[in-house]
Amino acid sequence: MRGYHKILKVFKLMPELPEVETTCRGLADVLVGRRLLNITLRRKGMRIPFPPGLTSSMVGCTVSEITRYAKYICVHLDNGYSALAHLGMSGRMVITNSQVQPGIHDHVVFDSENDVRIMFNDPRRFGLLTITKTAAIGNHKLLSHLGCDPLAYQFTPEFLSARLKNRKLSIKAALLDQKIVSGIGNIYACESLFRAGISPRRMAKSIGGNKVISLVSSIKEVLTEAIKAGGSSLRNYAQPSGELGYFSQNWQVYGREGLYCYCDKNGKRGIKVKRILQSGRSTFYCARCQK
């Protein structure tokens, strides 16, 4: 049971790919077509320093589009620049209005037309904000090495199979490797492997044939379902409270260490979810369901 309650708290904080996608859509709703009137940096930086010219490159510009690149939020402007934001572990984009004053963890405040105020809130400051030329966005240091987005059509069993070939690391570690596939976090790696019935301990190179087909569909399904669940709470975005409305989800294994797996109804067979450490990260799995 140790660690279980802790992790339940982490759920509410941790932005993974679906939360980033949901955040992008929420921001797009209020920012696209709007001019940025003022940006206040309330500290020198977060995980990395804010670059010189960050605010001057954005103020006065109109937001043309907001897209997601793996777990990065890309705010494209009409002057050929794009802001890149990463939410890290505890970041949120709080949508509110100019009546609301920033608090201690609101590191950047963006004010746009129609009295919209976005506050980049991040207690742990693992997030970041920087800016780059839109035309060269894929060449940016932070993005250039990233592998395929798991929701892109290019992410196929053939693609993943090729990337896993000859690799001796665990399949769990492989799913978290940004150079292989970019955007699957710890929760969705665990949940996808559970759904695919694959043990997280298996070597990456041993996942082939039907297993890799099942894994790719499981990843896409789990992420898509989570985005859908998040979409239903989108209307919460613009509420004065600024709450993002992180969706709650019935995780099958993540955070369920020591609890009966759902394959063991009523706990009659005593099959419990296990937690192990892989590359310094918690992995949750069911030894009966996942081979």
Next chain:
DNA sequence: CACTCTCCCTGAAAGC
């Protein structure tokens, strides 16, 4: 090159 470990940070919960 392939892979693992360390570090950054804070707040919640455990430990005393």
Next chain:
DNA sequence: TGCTTTCAGGGAGAGT
């Protein structure tokens, strides 16, 4: 009760 310690996570970069 209250102070101190532990620990989680994403991802860059160091270390093996």
